[in-house]
Amino acid sequence: MADTHETITGNRGLQLEESLIFEQSSEGRLGVDLAEPPHVENRLGGLEREGPIGLPDLSEPQTVRHYTRISQNNYGIDSGFYPLGSCTMKHNPRLNEKVARLPGFASLHPLQPVSTTQGALELIDACAHWLKVICGMPAVAMSPAAGAQGELCGMMAIRAALEDRGDVRKRVLVPESAHGTNPATAAACGYAVDTIPANERGRVDFDAFVAKLDTDVAGIMLTNPNTCGLFETDIIKIADAIHDAGGFFYCDGANLNAIMGRVRPGDLGVDCMHINLHKTFSTPHGGGGPGAGPVVLSEALADYAPLPFVTHGEDGFDLVEHKTGKAAKAFGRLKGFHGQMGMFIRSLAFMMSHGGDGIRQASADAVLNANYLLAELKDTLSPSFDGPCMHEALFDDSFLKDTDVSTLDFAKAMIDEGFHPMTMYFPLVVHGALLMEPTESESKETLDQYIDALKGLTAKAKAGDAAYFHDAPRLTPRRRLDETSAARNPILRWRPPVDEAEAAE
Amino acid sequence: MLAATGAKSMEDIYCDVPAEALLAKTIDLPPHQGEMEVERAISAMAAKNLNAAEVPSFLGGGAYRHHVPATVDAMIQRGEFLTAYTPYQPEVSQGTLQYLFEFQTQVALITGMEVANASMYDGATSCAEAVAMAGRVSKRKKAIVSGGLHPHYRDATSTISGLHNMDIDLAAANYAGDEDLISLIDNDTACVVVQNPDFFGHIRDLGPLASACHEAGALLIAVVTEIVSLGAITSPGAMGADIVATEGQSIGNALNYGGPTVGLFAVHNKHLRQMPGRVCGQTTDTEGKRGFVLTLSTREQHIRREKATSNICTNSGLCALAFTVHMTLLGETGFARLAGLNHASAVTLADKLSGVAGVEIINETFFNEFTLRLSGPAAAAVEAMAAKGVLGGIPVSRLYPDNPDMENLLLVTATEVTTGDDMDALVTALNEVL
Numbered sequence: 001m002a003d004t005h006e007t008i009t010g011n012r013g014l015q016l017e018e019s020l021i022f023e024q025s026s027e028g029r030l031g032v033d034l035a036e037p038p039h040v041e042n043r044l045g046g047l048e049r050e051g052p053i054g055l056p057d058l059s060e061p062q063t064v065r066h067y068t069r070i071s072q073n074n075y076g077i078d079s080g081f082y083p084l085g086s087c088t089m090k091h092n093p094r095l096n097e098k099v100a101r102l103p104g105f106a107s108l109h110p111l112q113p114v115s116t117t118q119g120a121l122e123l124i125d126a127c128a129h130w131l132k133v134i135c136g137m138p139a140v141a142m143s144p145a146a147g148a149q150g151e152l153c154g155m156m157a158i159r160a161a162l163e164d165r166g167d168v169r170k171r172v173l174v175p176e177s178a179h180g181t182n183p184a185t186a187a188a189c190g191y192a193v194d195t196i197p198a199n200e201r202g203r204v205d206f207d208a209f210v211a212k213l214d215t216d217v218a219g220i221m222l223t224n225p226n227t228c229g230l231f232e233t234d235i236i237k238i239a240d241a242i243h244d245a246g247g248f249f250y251c252d253g254a255n256l257n258a259i260m261g262r263v264r265p266g267d268l269g270v271d272c273m274h275i276n277l278h279k280t281f282s283t284p285h286g287g288g289g290p291g292a293g294p295v296v297l298s299e300a301l302a303d304y305a306p307l308p309f310v311t312h313g314e315d316g317f318d319l320v321e322h323k324t325g326k327a328a329k330a331f332g333r334l335k336g337f338h339g340q341m342g343m344f345i346r347s348l349a350f351m352m353s354h355g356g357d358g359i360r361q362a363s364a365d366a367v368l369n370a371n372y373l374l375a376e377l378k379d380t381l382s383p384s385f386d387g388p389c390m391h392e393a394l395f396d397d398s399f400l401k402d403t404d405v406s407t408l409d410f411a412k413a414m415i416d417e418g419f420h421p422m423t424m425y426f427p428l429v430v431h432g433a434l435l436m437e438p439t440e441s442e443s444k445e446t447l448d449q450y451i452d453a454l455k456g457l458t459a460k461a462k463a464g465d466a467a468y469f470h471d472a473p474r475l476t477p478r479r480r481l482d483e484t485s486a487a488r489n490p491i492l493r494w495r496p497p498v499d500e501a502e503a504a505e
Numbered sequence: 506m507l508a509a510t511g512a513k514s515m516e517d518i519y520c521d522v523p524a525e526a527l528l529a530k531t532i533d534l535p536p537h538q539g540e541m542e543v544e545r546a547i548s549a550m551a552a553k554n555l556n557a558a559e560v561p562s563f564l565g566g567g568a569y570r571h572h573v574p575a576t577v578d579a580m581i582q583r584g585e586f587l588t589a590y591t592p593y594q595p596e597v598s599q600g601t602l603q604y605l606f607e608f609q610t611q612v613a614l615i616t617g618m619e620v621a622n623a624s625m626y627d628g629a630t631s632c633a634e635a636v637a638m639a640g641r642v643s644k645r646k647k648a649i650v651s652g653g654l655h656p657h658y659r660d661a662t663s664t665i666s667g668l669h670n671m672d673i674d675l676a677a678a679n680y681a682g683d684e685d686l687i688s689l690i691d692n693d694t695a696c697v698v699v700q701n702p703d704f705f706g707h708i709r710d711l712g713p714l715a716s717a718c719h720e721a722g723a724l725l726i727a728v729v730t731e732i733v734s735l736g737a738i739t740s741p742g743a744m745g746a747d748i749v750a751t752e753g754q755s756i757g758n759a760l761n762y763g764g765p766t767v768g769l770f771a772v773h774n775k776h777l778r779q780m781p782g783r784v785c786g787q788t789t790d791t792e793g794k795r796g797f798v799l800t801l802s803t804r805e806q807h808i809r810r811e812k813a814t815s816n817i818c819t820n821s822g823l824c825a826l827a828f829t830v831h832m833t834l835l836g837e838t839g840f841a842r843l844a845g846l847n848h849a850s851a852v853t854l855a856d857k858l859s860g861v862a863g864v865e866i867i868n869e870t871f872f873n874e875f876t877l878r879l880s881g882p883a884a885a886a887v888e889a890m891a892a893k894g895v896l897g898g899i900p901v902s903r904l905y906p907d908n909p910d911m912e913n914l915l916l917v918t919a920t921e922v923t924t925g926d927d928m929d930a931l932v933t934a935l936n937e938v939l
């Protein structure tokens with residue numbers, strides 16, 4: 001409780017205060033076993049570093065304790081329910097971590113002769129095969145580093161295909177509900193972003209979309225299921241219309257988890273789609289990354305896929321690294337080496353563990369869990385749209401009307417209840433959005449406890465206890481943080497305290 | 506649960522899917538398997554690779570094998586770090602935010618810059634984003650790219666920053682280490698991109714190049730693929746770089762066949778608002794306690810959408826954690842030692858190789874890798890050495906195909922893990938295959 005007595009140390013039992021590494025330094029301490037380097041005649045060309053860098057010196061036990069302590073200030077999927085909509089916070093199996101660390105992969109250098117990395121190429125090829133079959137698409141570009149880079153990959157393939165036929169187009173259509181990376185990617189590709197409105201059912205307004213189609217439109221970037229957690233009912237019509245207008249259909253596949261094994265994007269007329277392996281295929285989010293964003297491609301775009309890619313050669317697998325032969329039309333290269341190998345291994349382990357049957361089951365479970373939340377909460381919170389949802393349930397803030405409690409306040413109170421908040425204020429098409437994605441990993445017991453907490457909090461808000469929410473969270477290592485002053489007066493690194501620095505001079 | 510939703514079957518719930526697109530049965534993929542079976546199958550693939558940790562290995566070229574202390578992996582596998590999302594809810598993410606703040610400080614210190622972001626995908630994309638950023642800062646279009654830049658960085662930069670309407674001016678490949686970039690700079694130049702040590706291992710003083718850039722109103726972008734070198738060499742910031750775009754894999758991260766790794770990105774305060782990627786900043790909570798948040802997000806895609814400085818969202822968080830844990834273990838003392846050991850190892854290797862017939866060392870200067878000219882094509886020599894269980898380096902032709910001038914060049918690296926026996930094995934192997 002926040003009102004318990006102060007302690008001498010500032011620690012509170014298991015909640016331990018931990019200073020910065022820079023504040024714990026004691027010169028000469030060492031956390032590694034490295035000998036003094038032998039003397040050699042140096043070949044640094046007179047450019048040896050002068051003076052200290054300013055890094056702190058800590059011992060190994062200090063280091064272990066530091067990271068252990070600060071880790072305890074974090075909430076992860078391992079800690080509890082993490083219904084962060086659009087982010088697919090599913091369980092991260094530890095088998096995946098284990099196999100990704102096999103020395104045959106972890107200690108493999110990317111520029112070894114391909115004759116010595118056949119197992120790695122086999123694995124990439126196997127992962128690619130699963131993704132192609134799941135998506136019903138003929139090709140996949142494996143190298144993109146994350147979803148946003150996958151978007152770039154897809155849009156560049158579209159641009160290359162259009163340029164190849166001498167058809168330079170200037171606009172890309174993006175629904176207003178799209179994730180921020182979509183318009184940012186279209187702009188990065190040199191396209192003007194033309195926003196299409198949603199209809200009252202949370203889907204693309206088909207007539208408004210058709211009205212915008214002309215020979216200047218390179219394509220549409222459409223998320224399906226969309227960011228409201230809804231299947232785009234007109235998707236096949238949309239695909240046909242964009243193709244008739246000579247454009248391409250980019251699908252944002254961040255929400256593949258709702259449909260894998262049940263609907264193949266290839267059957268919907270998609271030309272390219274990124275897959276966030278760190279969402280659908282369970283590679284850990286790691287506090288912000290790394291991820292991987294392979295892009296499945298239609299026949300029309302396959303030739304433009306970036307370098308490098310794996311092919312089946314005469315004596316095993318080959319790696320095409322240069323713009324010749326099969327890769328003559330490749331639009332270029334997106335990153336160093338061959339893509340996020342560590343993520344391919346984890347994803348393949350996930351897919352093999354699930355199998356074709358388990359993948360189909362997982363999407364149904366994820367969708368069922370979301371619909372359960374929607375059904376159980378529809379009379380308490382305010383669902384944004386009628387009808388069943390896909391893998392995430394979206395609510396607006398009208399249930400908080402006249403309570404003086406905002407979506408943010410409400411979410412912060414969830415933290416005190418031991419849950420990670422849902423996604424807030426996204427998508428932008430809904431006022432004060434609360435987007436909840438339970439994934440297939442959660443049990444009914446967890447969902448029921450969460451539902452009870454939400455019901456209880458709603459009752460509290462409606463009973464007029466707004467102050468409770470404004471003060472939340474109370475039980476966290478830190479209370480609400482001042483984001484305004486952080487942005488106004490950015491302190492982005494540690495610096496020695498001024499008086500100490502002066503004393504040292 | 507289904508009953509609670511009011512639906513009779515899953516088909517009812519999937520009612521918005523066009524009927525013709527809804528698959529009635531399981532897709533054509535193998536059925537589920539147990540943990541033992543999956544581990545066995547994937548281990549069998551791993552076993553088909555010649556693992557660089559098991560044999561004498563001399564590969565670098567942007568990915569380096571170093572000793573990663575056991576502590577690093579134990580820390581990054583803590584579920585609180587591993588299974589957290591981006592720290593959008595700071596009250597329950599102080600662990601991630603605190604290490605990002607410490608990481609940013611370490612990166613700024615090592616590169617000699619004022620501030621760093623919370624990571625990019627890798628060194629190559631850092632470099633590409635740096636060029637795009639230089640275009641925004643200078644409001645110019647021309648980027649001059651050194652012929653000593655790693656070819657993957659060069660290609661990613663041409664591909665990605667080319668989109669931002671940058672004209673990429675590629676200097677000729679230069680393996681001799683005597684490139685003149687200054688004469689290429691003019692008043693339309695947005696930036697010059699130079700790698701140090703360069704792809705072929707040469708170290709250069711960036712000072713004169715920085716001065717020439719600044720006189721012309723251009724930015725100097727310094728790329729480092731081997732971050733350990735900065736334990737021994739003057740930092741790019743101290744030599745006048747405006748943006749430092751580097752790869753951080755060497756600290757804390759295994760080779761992983763090249764990914765994932767961690768891009769580092771550092772700038773000076775005056776350019777902060779044009780920087781791509783997330784940043785973590787210090788602030789206080791309502792009780793006045795120090796805490797950390799993601800900040801300056803008005804540069805980013807989730808706020809600025811099509812006007813964002815970059816489309817990056819997910820970055821390399823956990824690899825940044827591995828970097829910062831390893832760097833904490835090293836500290837000032839350990840980082841300098843690690844760099845010293847790497848250099849000593851490479852100097853020893855150069856001494857041993859200088860006596861081998863058919864081998865000529867091109868470099869005057871180097872840190873832990875350098876270029877050899879062999880008496881015959883390097884690719885064939887490497888293949889022949891691999892057959893003998895020695896990963897003898899990178900044939901430059903792998904990255905510069907169809908360049909007869911470079912066909913015989915071999916790039917070799919030695920680090921703190923390279924033993925005297927490894928070096929002798931390379932000498933023997935070269936003697937046998939040349």
Ligand SMILES: Cc1ncc(COP(=O)(O)O)c(C=O)c1O
Nearest residue numbers: 086146147148179181254818819
């Ligand atoms: C709908 C949607 N599209 C794209 C992205 C971007 O993916 P990434 O973070 O992997 O770049 C995300 C994830 O944040 C998303 O939710």
